Amino acid sequence: MSYRFADRTKMFKTSAIREIGGIIQRKGSDVISFAGGNPHEPYFPTAQIQQAFEKVFASGNASLQYGMTTGYMPLRGAISERVKSKGIQAKPEDILLTTGSQQSIDLLSRVMLSPGDVVLTENPTFLAATQAFESYEAKLVAVEGDKDGMYPEDLEQKLKQHQPKFVYVVPTFSNPDGKVWSEERRAALLELAYKYDTLILEDDPYGDIQFHEEEKYTPIAAMDERKTQVVYTSSFSKTVVPSLRIGWVTGPEAVIKYMSQIKEAADLMSSPLDQQALYYLLRDMDLDAHIRMLSKNYYQHMSIMRDYLNTLDENLVSWVEPKGGMFIWAKVHESINATELLKQVLEHGVAFIPGGPFFVENPQENTLRLNFTHPNPEKIKIGMERLTAAFKQSVKLG
């Protein structure tokens, strides 16, 4: 039989990164992988999570019944309290719980994007977000920028030209390139969003993993005093554990209302059991202390990786030290293709992700992303020994 699929399936792509993941996996478990984006398992607060689940079960059978589409209200209340420290004022009823921030991105796309609508993005940007946008047949347009964020001039020109439905940004320790937008660029984006009546989707899954406690990175959502322009999403996948699959989103009431309505059609609700457990966890555990521990340890992971990269010739590899998050973004010499380089380093038993697929336009094939959160410090050392050796050899060969 020939299946008559929806037009939007023409936009579905085989993910280059999933394919590369498959290649790395087939090389076997001896490969030390800097390719993924997973947190470090030994840091998981498993005992506390188990206790939180015990509290849910002890609260009675009603806790295992259907819940609300918008999510478990006490958890929405706890999130509302937590984000005040970031300067975000969100009432519990303006917070929608989702199955991870990926679902927040998808639901906003679903209520905003008709075929042909434009979304402005950074370049490179988070790949899975662009897949969600494209699945609704949206057109992606990259805004030029530098390490401080999008250039306001180019942004304004593209806002005028394309009248995009929203601008998608990961301003704090972005994936893939780990950068932090300056305050000025954040403010400029918000001003232009007001001026051109465009929403901003601020994706902030990494903002809590911060290496320099004294520095402050104000979410754009906190600057939006009118509370009209920014849809802000975050998640507990990086700070608690990924397997709970709990994200959340807040923004203008009219937008969140539509997103809640479409979530009902999408999956009725996310796991009320996991939401209740997370509520007890936030109530009874010092999550801020846990996040400080994570940030301190991940800084150590990153430092090991950085020190090895520092042994390499500047002409061979350049990068900016990240101030938080999970990734180092590096550029090798223009003559080197990172996908080819990956094949060579795999022979040395180490892996990264080529940066090309993260670009919306004009892919830079000499870029690569290194994850430092998943392997332990000892593995990072071994992996970086292999990687730096492979890099040096590739130059000799090249």
Added chain:
Amino acid sequence: MSYRFADRTKMFKTSAIREIGGIIQRKGSDVISFAGGNPHEPYFPTAQIQQAFEKVFASGNASLQYGMTTGYMPLRGAISERVKSKGIQAKPEDILLTTGSQQSIDLLSRVMLSPGDVVLTENPTFLAATQAFESYEAKLVAVEGDKDGMYPEDLEQKLKQHQPKFVYVVPTFSNPDGKVWSEERRAALLELAYKYDTLILEDDPYGDIQFHEEEKYTPIAAMDERKTQVVYTSSFSKTVVPSLRIGWVTGPEAVIKYMSQIKEAADLMSSPLDQQALYYLLRDMDLDAHIRMLSKNYYQHMSIMRDYLNTLDENLVSWVEPKGGMFIWAKVHESINATELLKQVLEHGVAFIPGGPFFVENPQENTLRLNFTHPNPEKIKIGMERLTAAFKQSVKLG
């Protein structure tokens, strides 16, 4: 600011049932509600679920990491084994785990439906499914039928006329009207689907709650020996607990592949933690014995309701005794509007759901749905005392 939402949001409706739910809730907790669709909490296997979670936590921190988009493979294997008893041959890799069967319905819609595409449905049918179809701007066309299922003649005529993307059916203890399709009508639907190259979406969340063990209701998916035509979805919400939010879907490889791909954009994955716990539960608990207990008890619930309805004049209320599932579907005299009737019975402290909103076309406003699974037998007695009294009074007033 004026938000420029996607065209599809014009199709979003305020759910009449959600509104009615709000009215019932505002009447307070003294109301005995037959309006919902929830299972009975005291029957939940909470201790076993808690043990299953303990096994996940004991298996180590890696169990709290990200999982696969398609779901936890051992659980897919366990489902593959379980459905063999229904005659369904599904390889583990052809089973996609979802956040409840609502997500299965939504993902199939997303890969199949372009604006203007037609879906054929029963009339009445499951409301939340039609909301998913309409959110993709599909057109719903009702096929005529009776207590045994769709009329093949009307079905064929509408397959010819509309070339629908799929036919949506709940053939075993449907929601709202509790009916069971005959084997002949199932076979006729499948033959016509082959002939007109159309998919069938078989939604089977209630099939396990069966009151007459000796009777067999063959899923249409089990009849589809070519394995080309039927997308079959079910869930553990009614047989284990709703709060795990685990459903699953199987069907032609090409369709499941696209659904998996779009699930990655939709929410990356459902809770791997809940999936692992369900795997241990299925491994270590006698779920079939549990389902027999549920079926026996729900039959008792239904019988109480039925016996009260039997005390009423046939001209006042007519219904067919359900052979399983969770609902009795009743018709009152044509002169009575069930929404008006609801207002009257609420004054007596009891509630149901009017049937009108479940119709895709030609709503029968004198129908209503009674849920017998959620309240306990004692409450059902009190509620039915109130309901039958209110019914009798409404006739006198009418």
